[in-house]
Amino acid sequence: MAETQKYTVRLEDLDTDFSEAVVKAGGERVHICLQCGVCAASCPIFKFNEALNPRIILRSAVLGLTNRTLYSNSIWLCAACYSCTERCPHGVQPTEVIRDSLIEATGAKCVNYVEKRLCCGAPIMGVDEKLSLEIVRDKLKSIQNVGVNAIVTICPFCHTHFDLNQVRLKEDYGETYGMSVLHYTQLLGLAQGYGSDDLGLYENRVPVDDLLGIV
Ligand code: SF4
Numbered sequence: 784m785a786e787t788q789k790y791t792v793r794l795e796d797l798d799t800d801f802s803e804a805v806v807k808a809g810g811e812r813v814h815i816c817l818q819c820g821v822c823a824a825s826c827p828i829f830k831f832n833e834a835l836n837p838r839i840i841l842r843s844a845v846l847g848l849t850n851r852t853l854y855s856n857s858i859w860l861c862a863a864c865y866s867c868t869e870r871c872p873h874g875v876q877p878t879e880v881i882r883d884s885l886i887e888a889t890g891a892k893c894v895n896y897v898e899k900r901l902c903c904g905a906p907i908m909g910v911d912e913k914l915s916l917e918i919v920r921d922k923l924k925s926i927q928n929v930g931v932n933a934i935v936t937i938c939p940f941c942h943t944h945f946d947l948n949q950v951r952l953k954e955d956y957g958e959t960y961g962m963s964v965l966h967y968t969q970l971l972g973l974a975q976g977y978g979s980d981d982l983g984l985y986e987n988r989v990p991v992d993d994l995l996g997i998v
């Protein structure tokens with residue numbers, strides 16, 4: 784049986800800015816997490832490494848305990864498989880909280896937009912190209928409206944859809960978004976001081992030069 788974890792919470796450890804960012808990422812439902820543990824039981828990583836416990840990460844993040852979330856090793860183990868989010872009986876979204884925590888750990892700030900939690904449309908490209916492009920087009924419009932420096936993707940397929948298909952949207956709809964798209968590993972590399980060539984930024988279809996001075 785796993786050892787019970789005890790942790791003393793001190794008021795000075797609570798970061799309300801981070802907590803608010805987490806609530807925005809996971810939505811209001813993060814407050815109705817019952818700590819039931821279904822998410823941990825569903826996590827394929829937790830079975831092998833209990834450091835990645837989405838139940839504890841969620842509670843720590845909502846409290847604003849940055850040391851237990853942003854600056855711990857646990858969130859880096861997440862495979863973004865969405866099992867915890869799919870199986871949570873209360874509609875809480877631990878994956879969203881972990882994903883935004885990973886982005887905030889680089890110093891970047893996450894923002895919300897209407898379709899943030901919806902699919903980009905990439906998986907249906909092979910069966911309905913027009914619909915797939917319309918989905919990503921709607922998302923790009925919403926992202927443009929909230930005003931961001933870049934889109935950060937976790938999934939390589941999402942990355943291709945957002946980046947490469949801005950070229951298609953220009954051809955098909957005559958629309959130019961010019962929205963830089965970084966895969967998460969590229970954002971992390973920039974935050975760690977790696978250069979453009981090291982990170983293959985020249986492969987990105989939408990230029991990311993404007994980002995180099997601010998990341
Ligand atoms: S996030 Fe959902 S599954 Fe996980 S502990 Fe909270 S209510 Fe249970």
Ligand code: SF4
Nearest residue numbers: 826861862864865867
């Ligand atoms: S998304 Fe991450 S935390 Fe959730 S089940 Fe998958 S690996 Fe575990």
